[in-house]
Amino acid sequence: MTDRPTLVLLPGLICDAALWRHQLDTLTDIAEVTMPDLTRFDDVRVAARTLLSELPPSFALAGLSMGGYVAFEIMRQAPGRVSRLALLDTSARADTPEGQARRRGSIEAAAKPDFDLAAVTQHMLPMFLTEAGRENRALVEAVTAMAVRYGREAFGRSQALMLSRPDSRPDLPQIGCPTLVLCGRQDVFTTPELHLEIARGIPNSVLVYVEDAGHLSPMEQPHAVSAAMRYWLNAR
Numbered sequence: 481m482t483d484r485p486t487l488v489l490l491p492g493l494i495c496d497a498a499l500w501r502h503q504l505d506t507l508t509d510i511a512e513v514t515m516p517d518l519t520r521f522d523d524v525r526v527a528a529r530t531l532l533s534e535l536p537p538s539f540a541l542a543g544l545s546m547g548g549y550v551a552f553e554i555m556r557q558a559p560g561r562v563s564r565l566a567l568l569d570t571s572a573r574a575d576t577p578e579g580q581a582r583r584r585g586s587i588e589a590a591a592k593p594d595f596d597l598a599a600v601t602q603h604m605l606p607m608f609l610t611e612a613g614r615e616n617r618a619l620v621e622a623v624t625a626m627a628v629r630y631g632r633e634a635f636g637r638s639q640a641l642m643l644s645r646p647d648s649r650p651d652l653p654q655i656g657c658p659t660l661v662l663c664g665r666q667d668v669f670t671t672p673e674l675h676l677e678i679a680r681g682i683p684n685s686v687l688v689y690v691e692d693a694g695h696l697s698p699m700e701q702p703h704a705v706s707a708a709m710r711y712w713l714n715a716r
């Protein structure tokens with residue numbers, strides 16, 4: 481038995497535990513940290529419903545990007561079970577029609593056996609990392625290795641999951657728990673403005689911009705992200 485709260489970490493597309501390595505390693509003194517597998521799912525509502533059937537009655541919830549999309553759905557389905565919410569490098573918006581078309585193209589491409597996710601990830605690096613991050617060979621290798629582990633089939637399912645999500649903006653005022661909204665200052669994919677929009681919509685929220693970090697802020701600035709999450713978990 482433990483009196484530490486459960487902290488559930490939901491990763492983004494092409495990500496696994498390596499995204500949350502520092503948080504998984506350092507927040508264990510104040511939380512029981514767990515990272516469910518999101519690659520099973522191709523529908524956001526099913527993902528939330530299944531996770532809710534697996535998770536304890538009450539938990540703190542942090543989601544990055546796609547993980548944030550799933551977190552919004554969990555808040556719609558079971559707001560009373562989430563004691564604290566952290567939304568990292570994500571967006572409350574649904575895809576635009578152009579974004580939906582791009583996703584359908586990605587799903588089709590990922591269905592072909594010659595789809596090379598490592599090569600696709602190289603093209604996506606400017607959306608994921610800062611310029612300095614892209615010059616950090618160990619970091620680029622860590623991101624590429626995650627994508628290789630993720631695999632094209634999971635990539636296709638995740639694109640379908642993200643395509644299935646609704647606009648979460650109308651739900652923001654109903655989120656009542658203490659909420660951390662965090663993004664890398666240089667996140668060009670889900671920008672600081674999108675996080676201002678989320679923070680303005682959620683009454684009990686704190687907005688943190690992490691300097692020198694892009695979309696994968698927990699990998700580029702692991703100490704800063706863990707510090708913000710520690711503060712969020714401890715705050716009364």
Ligand code: MLT
Nearest residue numbers: 492493544545546547642
């Ligand atoms: C992610 O980082 O989880 C995805 O790239 C987000 C998205 O495609 O909307």
